[in-house]
Amino acid sequence: MDKVYHFFTLAMIGLYWLLVAGVTFRVVLKRRAVSVSLAWLMVIYIIPIVGVVCYFLFGELNLGRKRAERAKMMFNPFGEWFYLLNNCNAHKRDGLGTHISKIDRLCNNRMGIPALVGNELQLHTTPQESLLSVINDIKQAKHSIRMVFYIWHPGGLADSVAAALIQARKRDVQVKVLLDSAGSVTFFRSHWAKMMRDAGIELVEGLEVSPWRLFLRRLDLRQHRKIVVIDDEVAYTGSMNMVDPAYFKQNSGVGQWIDIMVRVEGPTVNVLSAIHGWDWEVETGDRQLPALPECDINIPDDSKPIQVVPSGPGMPDQLIGQVLKLAMHQAEQSVRITTPYFVPSADLLDTIKTTAQRGVKVDLIIPKHNDSLMVQWASRAFYSDLLSCGVNIYEFDGGLLHTKSVVIDNLFCLVGTVNMDMRSLWLNFEVTLAVEDPSFTYQMYQLQTEYIEQSELLSHNQWEKRSLYHRFFERVFYLFNPLL
Template identity: 75%
Template structure:
């Protein structure tokens, strides 16, 4: 019997080391960013067995075979639809500013999506203003409503939006709603799901969470976009989920969530509609491309070009990260960033430091309190070198600042769903808008300044004197960077 136990022990040890060696080789051959690969190797070695399991669950961008096959088949027809926009009169590269011109070149080359002019934009930053505006537009809908959100949380004005959708469906409007399964569990357990389906609304759970699929695809891959398109004439996107902040996470201890949405009319609406169609087909296999936008441009009016930048499995890798880097590198005077979750890649960290070191004013506004303890500690690991490089860090104390925005030189901005962490830049389905509109950008600038007025600046000298225990926790949570 002792020999059997001895043999089983040796066999278990050999199997474990064979498994670790195999996963190590897989990590190295994947050719991820060096920081990501090293972080995963640390997790695998520090957490025996558990680290290996974590890698299989979260280590690779695995969409699942069925969805991956659909995305592959979709790329050509969607690419042709996007490419056709280059023939549209709304694509006016000769009138674009320098910032968006280079981003137009990049997105056109990698995915065929051009920047389109002839839009109008409205910046909405009050929850009541946002939700009432959405309700008003839904009540005016005549033919179609297309919606995708990460979180739909019942309560308050979010219920009024649901009621408006049900009434729209009952009067014959074709309503399609796509909600992330992990982000919206409370909605799918509520009475609203049945009421919507009974009214004829097509309601789909994106990336459904199931224990049976635990090793078939990456479970923390999420549908993080926020898009509403009504009659292919009006669209919304931004940082706000379909929630009423007065009813959302009230006991989390971080205060009310602070968000923005952008209301858009013009040719860009159809591009956002196409992104919804992409997501819908990935989940359902059903194709329904939107009509081509009307491209009648008045040359005597401001053109307001917008570049839609999507990302996610099946789309060109790192596109949003490239756009972000390209935008920051073009700064001549200032860069101001707001993000709730700040765990940057090595490349983004280097870009921010270099921008500050070449004399550009760089401001980073992040919430004082975060709903993710791991992210809060991991982000602190970057403060020292950012402060030393000349970046100014502002800790916002007016709630959980959830706005995702970048303003360059007060002339050009990026707004959307993208956080400055590996999850948004590398993993999730996201969308951002690159906006070349002086008036809109100025509004975004003044909103960021209001955030700074409700913030406290992190001082380098005081930061360097923080307790040793804090430094230890920062480095420990930093090791879990690939899981954040």
């Protein structure tokens, strides 16, 4: 009996190390950042068995066979639709400004999406303002309403949005709502989900979380876009989930979430509608490309362009990350960044440091208190390098600053759903607007100034005096930063 037990033990150990060797070989063969590969190897070897399981669950960008096949088949039809926008007089390549012209070429070459002029923008600087505006536009809807959100949490004005959608459906308006399964789990368990479906609203649970799919699709791959499109005439996007902050995560100890949304009218609305159509088809297989925007229109000479920049599985890799780095490399005077989660890749970190070392004023505004303790510690691991390069770091103390924005030289800005972390830049479905409109950019800059007024500027000398306890946890979580 002892010999059988001994043989069984040796066989299990041998099988385990054979599995570890196989996973190691797979990690090494994957073309990705060296820091990511080393972090995974560390997890696999330091945490026996669990590390291997974690790699199968989270280690590779796996959309799932059915969705991956759909995304592959969709790329050409959507690409052809996007490319037709180049023939629209809303695309004025010769009239593009300095900052956006290179971004236009990058997005056009990689995905066929051009920058378009002829848009009207409104910046909503509070969730209450955003929600009330969305409700008002829903009430005016005549034909269609399309939404995609990461989180929909019942309560407050979010319930008013749901009620407005139900009323719109009673007016025979087509309503399609796509919500991430993990982010909106509370909503799907609420009575609102049943009420909306009973009213005839097409409510889809995106990237469904299920124990039966544990090893078939990466579980932390999430639908992180926030888009509202009404009658293909009005659209919204930005950092805000469909939540009323007064009713959301009140016990997290970080204060209310601070968010923005951008209301858009003009040709860019149709592009955002197409992005929603992409997400809808990936999840359901149902193709509904919007009509092309009206091209026979008079475009004012001073009408500034917007470039829609999407990313996610099935779309060109690292497109938003490339746009971020390209924008910062073009900065001549100043760069201001707001992000709730700051765990940058090595190349993005180098871009920020190099920008500051060129003499460009770089301000980084991040929340002092974060709902993710691991991210908070990992973020602080970058402070010393950034401060030594001259980056100004402000810790916002007026709530969880969830706004994702970058303002370049007070002339150009990026706003959208993207955090400055590996998850947003490499993994999730995201969308960003690149806007070259001095008036809108000035509003965004002034809002960032208001954030700074509620923040504490870190001193490099004071930061270097932090305790050994803090330094230890910063380094521990820094080692895992490619996986956060």
